[in-house]
Amino acid sequence: MILEALSNAVGISGREDAVRKIILEAINGHAENIRIDAMGSITAVKKGTGENLPRVMVAAHMDEIGFMVTGFDGNGLIRFTSVGGVDARILPGLRVRLGDDLIPGVIIWTPIHHNRSQSVKGISDLRIDIGATKKEAASGKVSRGDRITFDSKFMEIGETMMRGKAFDDRVGCSLLVDILQGGPYPVDVLAAFTTQEEVGLRGAKVAAQHFDPDVAFVLEGTTAHDLPNPQADADDETDINPTARVGDGPVLSAMDSSMITDPRLFKFLKQTAEANDIPYQIKSRRGGGTDAGSIHLAKAGTSSAVISAPCRYIHSPAAMMSKNDYAAMLNLAQAALNAITFDTLAREN
């Protein structure tokens, strides 16, 4: 598992270079026909041992959400915008890193002594301070268009928990590396480490058009918000959060905002998990989309499904997930690659 290195690496959408470098080194010798396409995605093929089996695309996205420098104020403060979806409420007082040199900066905040408004300040009203006092000093260190990331380091907590940024979707990348380093599998595995998922599922579209697979699995980090509501009525059982739970195993999505999962694949994954005693959970909340949203529409249509690791606090400086979920997800993905045939995709009538 190379999740720690992948989580610490910085790869905001469209600038995935550091992540790509780590993955290329990790899969070298474990797959054939390794290439980088026009979008910057890595594609690679791991030949199968069987015959007359479906060609299976497995995708995980390399990019993460972050920010971009848009301008400079006369006093040296830096204006910025988000790349991908971010909750502006988490930004005040955060530490960030700017540009390829990872220049340290902080998101400034008017002291509570001078402003007590509880209305949320949008990103356009926030500023980053790198310590420059003049526009020229700031623009000499970073440039408009430079990417900005959360200043955050991976850590392990207790027996099972991992904490870090960008688990969405470095957990998928790390699993796909494990899959390529393992095996071989009966089927051809068409691996795609994609770019630009967070800005519209862009890299996966091109990768799918290149592979033209028979079926596709997407490996993701998904929203788990299995927290109690401190203001809730403790006796009201309906007042719980309807998302996935950390520690309950990989998440199978019946649908999300980008795709309704092919029921044949959904059923196959559930049966595969049950046959192998792998825990799993089902999510049907529509929030969020995945690369499967563009893969299933590629060319003449590709049957697709998503397997996700439940992560708390994705799209923030520190997500949390369980090593047990990671291990179960790897087991499920490998079991699926070992079991899938064209019969899996047979129509019932």
Add this chain to the structure above:
Amino acid sequence: MFDLKAHLKSLVEAHGPSGHEGPIADLLRNDWADLTDEIDQDGLGSLIGVKRATEPADPPRRIMLAAHMDEIGLMVSDVIDGFITVHRISGVDNRVMLAQPVIVHGKQPLPGIVASKPPHLLASGERKKYPGFGDLLIDVGLPAEEVNELVKPGDLITPDVEMIDLSGRKVAAKAFDDRACVAAMSFCLDQLRGMRHSWDVYAAATVQEETGYQGATVASYKIQPDIAIALDVTFAEQPGVDQDSTASMNGGPAVGIGPNFHDKLRDKLLETAKTYEIKTQDDPIAGRSGTDAWAIQVSREGVPTLLLSIPIRNMHSPVETLDMADIERTGRLLAHFIAGLDADFMAAIDWPGLADLKTAETPA
């Protein structure tokens, strides 16, 4: 050798919210061992380092320096299903809490995160308001039964952040309010090692400023100084803070002007600043200064008091920023001022009028 930046870093990366300043006092006992002649502690916990005069004045005179070592912080109110609810001890801003790394000081220090709902799941109404303290949860990533064992209501919570370098000589950290000024006091004590002075110096790292300067109230009673200079932080220029309330970063200490401060004492300090070409700025404060100076001034029979303030941005956030040069200027100015104090100083800052009255009486 005294390393100011390393000293400051260790002070702000340690944890000591109001009423729980023990770890900071322990650090200072160690770092002040070479800088002072005696170290004492008062009943509430303020640490008092004494540097004796090299040639004592007659009668002996005392200057008190005061900078508070407490910081703002949170406290555990409850543990629900392994997640921690909080209330604040003093001055914390609920709007800078989401997604921040924290340390929960349970039976052992536990790294935690202030939970934030992912944007995918936010209802549109939720995006418009910052959550209140009652809505916040802290996740330490451990099973519920372990959290119940390790964390109890009343345990402290502080930001889990390091001091980092920004451009130039600027740095960012938590708790520069007011440990930047504790460090300035240390810098002054270090400078004084190479100087002769006839007053005793009482450097007080006070407790419980953020909750109403209880620490300075009792520390000044114990020390019974002839004059006092309190040190605190003030607002540096930044968007959202009106210009007249701010001082410039890298502009030197801001020297208070107003009823809380002694005008003649201020004049003397500014003379020293001029002599040694140390930059200062004016800091008009019309009434209550909201600092240790407010308590010290009315201690016992009253104490001529001043306030020097170091400008910082983002006060009461985990990313307070300052310029190291302002700490050095403050420490140097204090050292030169102390070295210039002599046996006649109290007469020199006496109120006008009384001296004339005595002169008038003499012929009769």
